[in-house]
Amino acid sequence: MDDGTAVLRDTDTGAGTVAEAAPQPDRASQRPGSALHITGLNKRYDSGFRALEDVDLDIRHGEIFALLGPNGAGKTTLISIVCGLVTASGGTVAVDGHDIEREFRAARSRIGLVPQELATDAFAKVHATVTYSRGLFGKPPSPAIVERVLRDLSLWDKRDERLMNLSGGMKRRVMIAKALVHEPRILFLDEPTAGVDVELRREMWELVRRLRDDGVTIILTTHYIEEAEEMADRVGVISQGRIIVVEHTTELMRQLGRKQLTLHLQHALEAVPPSLHAFGLELSGGGRELTYTYDDTSDRAHIPELLRALDAAGIVFRDLHTQQSSLEDIFVRLVRDSNP
Amino acid sequence: MNVHAVRTIYMYELARAWRTLFQSVVSPVISTSLYFVVFGAAIGSRITEVDGVAYGAFIVPGLIMLMLLTQSVSNAAFAIYFPKFNGTIYELLSAPVSSFEIVLGYVGAAATKSVILGLIILATASFFVPLQIAHPLWMVVFLVLTAVTFSLLGFIIGIWADGFEKLQFIPLLIITPLAFLGGTFYSIDMLPPAWQTVTLFNPVVYLISGFRWSFYGLTDVSILASLVTVSAFLAACLAAVWWIFRTGYRLKA
Missing domain, CATH: 3.40.50.300 (P-loop containing nucleotide triphosphate hydrolases)
Structure with a gap:
């Protein structure tokens, strides 16, 4: 043949x-x-x-x-x-x-x-x-x-x-x-x-x-x-x-595995306390939202540690939710980032 | 040389003619027969003869030429316009075929159809009038040369046309008048002297004159002028087709 x-x-x-x-x-x-x-x-x-x-x-x-x-x-x-x-x-x-x-x-x-x-x-x-x-x-x-x-x-x-x-x-x-x-x-x-x-x-x-x-x-x-x-x-x-x-x-x-945990805070923060810097948090929503981005397919997710650190810093949250980015999100972000 | 591709295009186009047999063959034969009835029998009976040839027989070469020109142009124009119109041209452009092979397939098929049609009309004419062909070989040469040249022209028109209107435009507004005024139904020395001069700028005059010479040995213009005209026109069409494929005009963005 x-x-x-x-x-x-x-x-x-x-x-x-x-x-x-x-x-x-x-x-x-x-x-x-x-x-x-x-x-x-x-x-x-x-x-x-x-x-x-x-x-x-x-x-x-x-x-x-x-x-x-x-x-x-x-x-x-x-x-x-x-x-x-x-x-x-x-x-x-x-x-x-x-x-x-x-x-x-x-x-x-x-x-x-x-x-x-x-x-x-x-x-x-x-x-x-x-x-x-x-x-x-x-x-x-x-x-x-x-x-x-x-x-x-x-x-x-x-x-x-x-x-x-x-x-x-x-x-x-x-x-x-x-x-x-x-x-x-x-x-x-x-x-x-x-x-x-x-x-x-x-x-x-x-x-x-x-x-x-x-x-x-x-x-x-x-x-x-x-x-x-x-x-x-x-x-x-x-x-x-x-x-x-x-x-x-x-x-x-693997990038799709990226997740975000958003914490809705009881009291607004002016800045992320230094004790939490290691988590790479983002503050938004007028200081009332803390976002933690992590990768749940690796060992890099440190949610229990984050929660303990928040407690130690005296930060109280009233609600939380997690969100998984889809390939579509990645795609949209890639396209947006390439065309500022 | 992609022989398979040339044969494929050629056979596919001939099959298309078979599929549309009525419009490809039957309708030109019917319209030519009508010309014979009207010009040959009805009017021709009042005109005795032209240069010693019975009027009915005199118009046969011109009528064949008239059909050959219009059918070659419309066959080839439609053949290449159709894939452009329905989008299937993508396949032709993406295939491993050279422009020469594309032209060979399409123009070859269109010219073949026209030559077959010309021979059918010739056979039809022989039922109406007594025919003689003084130079059969030259008759075939003129038939083939004209069919190829005007199929090339049709191919160019089919590529140029971006709508059905344009596809009809040149055959209707240029080819048909030139063929009618090119001495199909008369010898140009029957015209007033001023019009005789104007007529000499009509390339179809040379085609019909040459073709008629192959039948009866009569010419309006010299046989050499006829051959040179057809050849020059053929060269011009080849140059245009070469340019089209070189630049991708109306084929590639």
Whole structure:
């Protein structure tokens, strides 16, 4: 079996051949080099709008990478430049070591793109349009691969339907089929679950996992932060055309563990007493609120000590509450901090 | 060369013509037949002959050219405009295909359709009037050259157009008048001298004249002038297409 024909293979068919065939949390180290290497990428539109500013990004082979960012942050522009839909104003992009300009054939033949907008030839039939995509990417006709992709996406029964007769969810499946039928090594999913029902969303994540297990690198943009948490190996946060942070999802989850304890005081304080400085407290609400920020996943939470120290300092509180920051809070804070 | 891609685009476009068989083939054949009935039989019976050729037969090359020009332009324009309109152009732009291969697929398919259509009209015409083709090889050369050139023009229009109005604009307001005034229904020496001079600025005159020469050996302008005109127009269209892909005009942001 050649390298390319294994994209949608069930994970169990490869069992017993090589140890690496089993799903692993971090496959990035298995192949040297980058799946996608971006340096100093800039994009300024004719209107003067700077969509991307000096973007550097390195995506490893076989990882699922989520690009998070508010609307207009530059996510789609970034994907569009890599895929050849938009011309960069500066910088370089290499796909699997191939420059997207000089070696566009090698670069593009490795890429599958599922754009955000549903764009279909309404009069074409499902089977014909998927077959077309394979040919366009320079692959010889293969009814077997077309059938497998259609079956994997529950489209086989609809193969002779015209696209205009399909529901939105089915059209989305067709677009995914078109992106997969030429067996790409890197798959771009631009807002894949926007406007998609729960069932398709679940199937889609199932598919993404299977593709990853076959070594396909997946780069997706999403507004659903929980999905990035659940699916992505690493997350990149982009805002106003700049990459603010690129981090392992587990590391971001560790940050998610940050909690805050707020004490509502009986009497207002003018300042935090020196005996409490070690806790890094913040005084707010006119001196009536003390906030203690801690990390409950580590040993650094010292709540009993804090309470004893408060008692010793003669500070009386009448109420307290704790609050856990979500990834969304972290995301909002990152975006806000980067754009003061 | 991405041969699979060229073949895929070419076959997909031909299949689209098959899907829209009526508007692709049947309607031009019907409208051409109507021209024969009106100009060939009804009016033509009052006009004896032009330069020794029966009027009905005289208009055949011009009518084929008229259809060839308008169909080449509209076929190719629609073929590339449609993916732009429905958004599926993203796939073409992200595929490992060069601009030359895209043009080869789209323009090749549009020109093929036009040539087939031209031959169908020729066959239809033979039911109405007795035909003779003095230079069959040259006839094919003119047929193919014109189909390719005007398919390229249509391709350019399809990329330039950002609405259906513009898509119709050039074929309706430029190509059809130029073809009608290009000597489809008359020999230009039937015009007053001043208009004969004006007509010489109409490139379609050279196409129709050359094409008619391949049938009857009659020319309004020299055969060399005809060939040079088609070739110059072809070169201009190629240059425009080259510029479009180089700059990403109306294709890439």
